[in-house]
Amino acid sequence: MSDPLGRRSFLQRTAVSLAALAGSKALVSSGRLLAAAPPRWGPEDPEVPNAEVARILRERFGDRPIRRGHVQLDMPAVAEDGRVVPVIIESDLPMTAERYVKGVHLIVDHNPDAHVAGFYLTPELGAVSISTRIKMKRTTWVRCILETNTGDVWAGYTKVLVTLNGCG
Amino acid sequence: MRYDLGDARIRVPDRINKGDVITVNAIVSHPMDTGFFRTKDGDPIPAYFINEVRVQYGDAEVARFEWTSGISRDPIVSFSLRADREAPLTMTWKDNRGGVFKQSVNIAFTAA
Numbered sequence: 001m002s003d004p005l006g007r008r009s010f011l012q013r014t015a016v017s018l019a020a021l022a023g024s025k026a027l028v029s030s031g032r033l034l035a036a037a038p039p040r041w042g043p044e045d046p047e048v049p050n051a052e053v054a055r056i057l058r059e060r061f062g063d064r065p066i067r068r069g070h071v072q073l074d075m076p077a078v079a080e081d082g083r084v085v086p087v088i089i090e091s092d093l094p095m096t097a098e099r100y101v102k103g104v105h106l107i108v109d110h111n112p113d114a115h116v117a118g119f120y121l122t123p124e125l126g127a128v129s130i131s132t133r134i135k136m137k138r139t140t141w142v143r144c145i146l147e148t149n150t151g152d153v154w155a156g157y158t159k160v161l162v163t164l165n166g167c168g
Numbered sequence: 169m170r171y172d173l174g175d176a177r178i179r180v181p182d183r184i185n186k187g188d189v190i191t192v193n194a195i196v197s198h199p200m201d202t203g204f205f206r207t208k209d210g211d212p213i214p215a216y217f218i219n220e221v222r223v224q225y226g227d228a229e230v231a232r233f234e235w236t237s238g239i240s241r242d243p244i245v246s247f248s249l250r251a252d253r254e255a256p257l258t259m260t261w262k263d264n265r266g267g268v269f270k271q272s273v274n275i276a277f278t279a280a
Binding site: 084108112113115117118119120122124125126127128130131132133135166167 | 189191202204225228229230231232233234235236237238239240241243244245246247248249250252
């Protein structure tokens with residue numbers, strides 16, 4: 001540490017230029033995605049990060065708007081072991097013969113197989129309350145998207161920090 | 169601990185009254201290999217995981233789960249069920265190599 005100032009300013013400069021690079025990349029990719037599809041979610045919802053997630057959303061929900069609400073997605077903010085990450089999904093939507101949640105989709109943006117699970121439900125369950133444990137490759141947004149029998153689509157999002165890669 | 173592939177358990181509450189929405193907990197022993205890991209010798213471990221779960225309550229299929237290897241080893245799942253009749257609850261887990269694992273519990277109401 002003969003020259004702490006020089007070292008520090010070098011690190012700072014590197015950090016700034018890296019941040020600038022990352023920022024410009026993010027802008028370019030978001031511009032592309034916006035051009036490809038009209039925005040179907042709110043400004044505070046996580047962006048669609050890659051073609052795979054875009055494909056999943058298009059195949060499962062078509063052009064329907066994916067609105068935030070009615071989904072409670074409980075996951076740890078920090079997952080120390082990506083091999084075992086608990087997930088609890090709940091919803092206040094009714095489960096009656098006339099109106100019910102028919103599908104619950106769990107999507108982990110940066111997993112090799114992003115559509116981790118689909119749960120297909122019937123009114124006989126009486127409520128939407130599902131829990132399981134999943135694997136996560138790295139820090140990313142997790143999307144839980146519900147589809148009702150009437151065709152409405154509701155989503156909940158949470159970001160999970162992953163310390164140990166659980167996907168290999 | 170001994171490892172028995174496909175060993176499955178389903179847990180429901182001890183006391184159930186007609187009409188209760190109960191929580192059903194289930195676990196099955198399965199490696200849920202993603203296909204991305206290798207052994208210590210460097211050989212790839214092929215993908216081996218449960219990809220479908222069916223839940224039958226009496227005569228009706230009440231839920232179906234579509235899984236990938238993104239579900240953790242020895243998968244647990246819990247879900248709700250409106251206990252409106254006395255009937256067996258049967259779960260069937262199927263894996264990507266044709267393995268089929270079954271387990272049942274009886275949904276019976278607490279005697280008044």
